[in-house]
Amino acid sequence: MTSAETGSPPTSPHTFQVDLRGLVDLLSHHLYSSPRVYVRELLQNAVDAVTARRAVDGDAPQRIQLTASGGRVAMEDSGIGLTEAEVHTLLATIGRSSKRGGAEGLESARQEFLGQFGIGLLACFVVARRIRVVTRSARSPEAPPVEWLASDDGSYTVRVLPDEARTEPGTTVYLEPRRGAEEWTAPARVEELARDFGALLPYDIVFSDGSTRRQITELPAVWDRGFPSPAARRVALAGHCTRTFGFTPLDSIDLDLPVAGVRGVAYVLPEPTSPAHRAGHRVHLKGMLLTDRADNLLPDWAFFVRAVLDTDTLRPTASRENLYDDETLEAVREALGGRVREWLAGLAVGDPQRLSAFLQVHHLGVKSLARHDPELLELMLPWLPFETSDGTANLAEFTAAHPQIHFTRTVEEFRQIAPIAAAHGLGVINAGYTYDAELLALLPGIRPGVSVTELDAGAVTDRLDTVEVSTELALAPFLATARARLDALDCDVALRAFQPVAVPALFLDDRQARHERDRASAQEGAQASGDALWSSILGSLRGSAPRARLVLNHNNALIRRISALPDAELTGMAIESLYGQALLMSQRPLRPADTTLLNRSFLGLLEWATHGITENGEDGK
Numbered sequence: 379m380t381s382a383e384t385g386s387p388p389t390s391p392h393t394f395q396v397d398l399r400g401l402v403d404l405l406s407h408h409l410y411s412s413p414r415v416y417v418r419e420l421l422q423n424a425v426d427a428v429t430a431r432r433a434v435d436g437d438a439p440q441r442i443q444l445t446a447s448g449g450r451v452a453m454e455d456s457g458i459g460l461t462e463a464e465v466h467t468l469l470a471t472i473g474r475s476s477k478r479g480g481a482e483g484l485e486s487a488r489q490e491f492l493g494q495f496g497i498g499l500l501a502c503f504v505v506a507r508r509i510r511v512v513t514r515s516a517r518s519p520e521a522p523p524v525e526w527l528a529s530d531d532g533s534y535t536v537r538v539l540p541d542e543a544r545t546e547p548g549t550t551v552y553l554e555p556r557r558g559a560e561e562w563t564a565p566a567r568v569e570e571l572a573r574d575f576g577a578l579l580p581y582d583i584v585f586s587d588g589s590t591r592r593q594i595t596e597l598p599a600v601w602d603r604g605f606p607s608p609a610a611r612r613v614a615l616a617g618h619c620t621r622t623f624g625f626t627p628l629d630s631i632d633l634d635l636p637v638a639g640v641r642g643v644a645y646v647l648p649e650p651t652s653p654a655h656r657a658g659h660r661v662h663l664k665g666m667l668l669t670d671r672a673d674n675l676l677p678d679w680a681f682f683v684r685a686v687l688d689t690d691t692l693r694p695t696a697s698r699e700n701l702y703d704d705e706t707l708e709a710v711r712e713a714l715g716g717r718v719r720e721w722l723a724g725l726a727v728g729d730p731q732r733l734s735a736f737l738q739v740h741h742l743g744v745k746s747l748a749r750h751d752p753e754l755l756e757l758m759l760p761w762l763p764f765e766t767s768d769g770t771a772n773l774a775e776f777t778a779a780h781p782q783i784h785f786t787r788t789v790e791e792f793r794q795i796a797p798i799a800a801a802h803g804l805g806v807i808n809a810g811y812t813y814d815a816e817l818l819a820l821l822p823g824i825r826p827g828v829s830v831t832e833l834d835a836g837a838v839t840d841r842l843d844t845v846e847v848s849t850e851l852a853l854a855p856f857l858a859t860a861r862a863r864l865d866a867l868d869c870d871v872a873l874r875a876f877q878p879v880a881v882p883a884l885f886l887d888d889r890q891a892r893h894e895r896d897r898a899s900a901q902e903g904a905q906a907s908g909d910a911l912w913s914s915i916l917g918s919l920r921g922s923a924p925r926a927r928l929v930l931n932h933n934n935a936l937i938r939r940i941s942a943l944p945d946a947e948l949t950g951m952a953i954e955s956l957y958g959q960a961l962l963m964s965q966r967p968l969r970p971a972d973t974t975l976l977n978r979s980f981l982g983l984l985e986w987a988t989h990g991i992t993e994n995g996e997d998g999k
């Protein structure tokens with residue numbers, strides 16, 4: 379029921395009562411990642427104040443000095459200052475800012491100033507018990523200086539000071555550190571933080587520890603400085619990267635997007651890094667360091683660079699520690715990715731040596747990028763290494779030699795098949811590594827006439843020379859013994875003549891055959907453990923999938939000797955050994971039945987080899 383319905387008078391509007399301690403706690407624990415940001419807020423207000431004063435008086439001095447000494451921190455600026463009335467409205471009201479709204483509106487204010495939310499000064503309470511501001515307005519120079527003294531319990535006083543308390547316009551903020559926050563207000567730490575946040579700010583900023591004064595700002599930024607030669611620039615950038623990121627870069631890429639107001643540089647990591655590793659880029663907003671952990675600035679594929687840049691268009695989040703992932707950032711991200719890509723293309727054309735040095739370290743990144751960019755794949759084709767049956771080769775060479783490309787999906791399959799395929803003139807690529815299968819799928823699109831097919835056991839067997847019918851007929855009893863021996867292992871036996879001669883037998887299977895073997899072995903396990911239901915389910919799944927096969931090499935002398943053995947038992951044992959050896963070579967996992975067979979055949983052969991010898995070591999025959 380509303381008050382209108384009951385007729386009772388409307389209550390007068392109330393204002394939120396804010397407990398400052400709660401707010402400070404919120405800021406320090408949830409909004410800001412660390413108390414260190416208080417230095418940034420002080421720098422930001424000083425810079426904005428100088429900007430505001432210079433907007434009304436282009437010749438106004440631009441002095442900013444940060445002092446940390448005797449346990450206190452002070453920030454002094456020659457900026458616009460505040461009158462008593464402004465102190466009351468601006469400093470005493472949380473969320474009130476002079477930097478937005480008004481005649482110019484939020485957007486134009488954003489372009490000029492760093493601050494906008496009206497909560498920056500509060501960040502100082504994260505390290506300070508009390509904040510004292512002494513200020514004198516440049517807009518009303520006749521107005522006396524004013525002091526604002528605030529405690530972290532939310533109380534504050536404002537008083538007008540005598541004229542001589544501050545003769546020049548500007549503002550000084552004094553912090554009285556709270557207990558426990560000393561580590562953040564020690565001179566060395568304050569200077570380090572000021573350099574980290576403020577090195578690119580547009581005015582000269584000085585740090586003082588009470589006895590010496592040092593310049594904090596290092597303008598122009600290294601990427602904007604003039605150098606006598608490209609080599610000198612490269613050396614300077616490498617030094618900057620080492621100081622900033624702690625590594626010596628393989629190369630550097632200029633990142634300038636004039637339309638988006640972005641200037642900076644991307645450094646190429648000298649070591650391989652995982653694509654899953656989140657990159658930490660340094661982003662400055664109008665000179666001020668916003669974050670050193672931006673992970674949304676460049677496309678994911680560019681994980682091989684660390685960027686540092688300055689922008690005046692991207693929007694910060696309220697904590698000012700990250701970028702809003704909005705449409706502008708998306709466009710900038712794409713354009714920056716474009717810069718990295720252009721750099722790659724430029725190397726391919728103009729500096730192949732540098733490109734190959736880069737690819738030795740980062741080919742994975744480039745492969746990842748090329749998956750979505752056939753043009754780049756085409757460009758990189760002569761450079762990207764693949765493991766092939768001709769050794770490590772690039773796809774340009776390899777497609778020239780083998781217009782029909784076969785690939786294996788796993789590294790093991792490749793290991794097993796590549797030497798045989800190579801000996802028979804078959805071009806096989808190992809697509810078991812990250813991204814390779816996807817890139818191969820794109821290949822026919824950019825190289826017409828090239829076909830790419832998956833290699834399977836049947837295709838390989840078909841490629842191997844058959845033996846003459848008469849030979850196969852003569853060996854029929856041997857092959858029958860072999861098949862009978864391996865039938866229980868779901869393995870067929872075939873006889874072929876192939877290279878290299880030294881390989882006696884080849885174990886071939888494909889994904890379907892492997893799947894069938896896994897199913898059969900699970901069924902055996904279920905039977906053994908008495909799980910009839912599971913065993914019958916697995917049994918009913920038995921497919922007509924191709925079985926694995928052992929291909930015996932008739933070119934191999936050992937196979938010829940074994941096929942001529944008169945003793946069927948010894949023949950069986952030899953077949954089992956060949957199966958075991960070929961299986962081991964294929965690096966397939968061994969099932970329990972395979973292990974049993976290996977043991978049995980190995981011991982059996984030893985037995986056979988030593989059967990005529992007595993326990994004394996004499997020939998017992």
Ligand SMILES: Nc1ncnc2c1ncn2[C@@H]1O[C@H](COP(=O)(O)OP(=O)(O)OP(=O)(O)O)[C@@H](O)[C@H]1O
Pocket residue numbers: 419422423424427455457458459460468469474475476477492493494495496497498499500548549
């Ligand atoms: N050094 C200074 N000189 C002049 N005015 C200042 C100074 N510091 C703060 N102010 C005034 O106090 C207001 C509030 O400051 P505060 O730092 O809380 O917020 P802000 O800088 O406006 O925004 P943000 O929360 O984004 O930092 C500012 O808008 C500005 O008008």
